Amino acid sequence: MGKHVKKKGSINILESGIIEERRRPRYIFRKMLLVLFIIILASAAASYGYVKNLERKVSFVGENDGSKKIEEALSKHKNKEPISILILGNDTRGDDRGRADTIIVMRFNPEANKVVLVSIPRDFRVKIPGYSYNKINSAHAIGGVELMICTVKDFTDIDINHYVMVDFKGFKEIVDALGGIDIYVDKRMRDSSLGISLKSGYQNLDGENALKYVRFRHDAQGDFGRIERQQKFIRAILDESVKIRSIFKVPELVNIVVENTRTDMTMSEMVSLGRELNALEKSDFDGAMLPGTPEMRGGVSYVIPDEEEMEKIFYRVKNGLALDGELPPEFIRNKDIVLEVRNGCGASGVAHELANKLKEKDFQVKNIGNADGSDYDKTLIIYNSNAKNKADKVGICLPFADIEETDGKYDFSSDVFIIIGKDYVNAQ
Numbered sequence: 001m002g003k004h005v006k007k008k009g010s011i012n013i014l015e016s017g018i019i020e021e022r023r024r025p026r027y028i029f030r031k032m033l034l035v036l037f038i039i040i041l042a043s044a045a046a047s048y049g050y051v052k053n054l055e056r057k058v059s060f061v062g063e064n065d066g067s068k069k070i071e072e073a074l075s076k077h078k079n080k081e082p083i084s085i086l087i088l089g090n091d092t093r094g095d096d097r098g099r100a101d102t103i104i105v106m107r108f109n110p111e112a113n114k115v116v117l118v119s120i121p122r123d124f125r126v127k128i129p130g131y132s133y134n135k136i137n138s139a140h141a142i143g144g145v146e147l148m149i150c151t152v153k154d155f156t157d158i159d160i161n162h163y164v165m166v167d168f169k170g171f172k173e174i175v176d177a178l179g180g181i182d183i184y185v186d187k188r189m190r191d192s193s194l195g196i197s198l199k200s201g202y203q204n205l206d207g208e209n210a211l212k213y214v215r216f217r218h219d220a221q222g223d224f225g226r227i228e229r230q231q232k233f234i235r236a237i238l239d240e241s242v243k244i245r246s247i248f249k250v251p252e253l254v255n256i257v258v259e260n261t262r263t264d265m266t267m268s269e270m271v272s273l274g275r276e277l278n279a280l281e282k283s284d285f286d287g288a289m290l291p292g293t294p295e296m297r298g299g300v301s302y303v304i305p306d307e308e309e310m311e312k313i314f315y316r317v318k319n320g321l322a323l324d325g326e327l328p329p330e331f332i333r334n335k336d337i338v339l340e341v342r343n344g345c346g347a348s349g350v351a352h353e354l355a356n357k358l359k360e361k362d363f364q365v366k367n368i369g370n371a372d373g374s375d376y377d378k379t380l381i382i383y384n385s386n387a388k389n390k391a392d393k394v395g396i397c398l399p400f401a402d403i404e405e406t407d408g409k410y411d412f413s414s415d416v417f418i419i420i421g422k423d424y425v426n427a428q
Contacts, residue, residue, distance in 0.1 A: 073149040074264060075159035082109045082320070083273075085265075086152055086163040088140070089171075100140040100148055101168070101215065105158060108273070109320050113280055116317050117287035118156070124292060125302035126155045127360060135302060145262075156314055157361075157396050162265050170260025171214075172207030177252050180204040183236045189216050286323050288313050307362055308333065318396075330389050334362040337390045340412050341365060344419040346374030354420060361397065366414060376421040382406050387415040394418070400427050 089102030103120040122137035129150045139151040149160050189198040196212035214233050292303040343351035355365045379401035383391035391403050400423050
């Protein structure tokens with residue numbers, strides 16, 4: 001998690017140590033999830049009445065004026081299908097929405113009993129839907145949870161089914177409720193903007209200093225060092241939370257969490273999910289931090305995503321594969337897929353619009369034009385023989401489209417031929 005002067009693989013964010021190039025070890029995220037869903041929420045599940053009482057305290061999406069838009073941004077989840085939850089730590093600043101300081105996509109496959117967590121650096125330079133390129137955490141400040149969900153979906157090609165946002169105020173209160181957290185600070189930490197001044201060595205941090213510790217990033221490691229410290233602190237807070245003296249504080253901890261949590265999930269759904277996760281073994285959990293390289297652009301410091309490495313990570317996540325080991329032979333990179341795009345709906349400019357979106361995802365678009373008609377209702381992804389797997393990958397970007405093998409009606413030499421239907425316009 002040091003400063004990236006070279007492209008990196010994913011990073012073990014629950015284990016300390018030197019980061020090696022192209023390293024992709026497994027992470028032990030089970031404990032982090034237990035803090036949020038098990039130790040605190042599931043402890044309250046002993047009494048159904050208590051859960052229903054807590055449910056009234058959580059800020060649910062249904063109580064928010066923007067609830068309809070957020071619900072539209074979230075994808076519908078069918079029972080036993082993989083479920084993806086966007087977990088956000090909110091960096092509240094006065095009256096504004098605040099930036100998302102912590103961004104994690106949790107992917108749970110109930111059939112395979114596997115959980116993968118993908119941590120996204122907050123300074124990742126991405127295209128914000130409807131806006132220009134910016135840091136990914138700015139999406140929340142610009143358009144709230146709805147835009148944050150849309151940005152993560154667009155960037156990762158992973159449907160988001162639910163979200164959970166926790167305010168940092170709750171973080172401080174949890175630490176204070178536990179009587180502070182004992183942790184080893186490995187180096188002198190000073191930052192006047194955060195008001196932090198910590199000496200190196202083993203010490204007890206109260207809520208205020210703990211928050212400064214996990215948010216500090218003004219050193220050579222930058223955001224990657226910050227994430228490493230966050231995960232180190234997670235281990236420490238877990239060690240504290242399971243002590244006998246802390247068990248008696250569960251009701252207080254539960255109330256702190258629910259009063260500082262916003263989600264579209266009901267308390268019953270969260271407890272149910274927590275119970276399912278609690279039944280899993282440590283080996284059933286995996287995770288990654290998306291790799292990138294720090295770079296200045298236009299006077300702004302970004303982390304530029306490593307597209308090729310991320311493509312491999314997302315392929316593994318969406319296909320339920322382990323995050324290490326060899327990729328299967330059917331894995332194909334976007335840049336190896338050649339496309340042609342045709343406007344078949346009559347709406348002006350949609351062929352170039354879609355072509356640009358596909359190019360941003362590293363597909364090769366060699367030909368753009370109009371279809372043989374403008375009355376196509378359905379978007380079609382047509383593939384030449386032996387290119388079915390390539391068409392399926394394009395289909396991830398256009399989930400509403402029909403995928404079919406060519407019948408000779410359309411003359412094209414590329415791998416995949418796209419005819420844009422009216423459903424494309426409706427999906428925008």
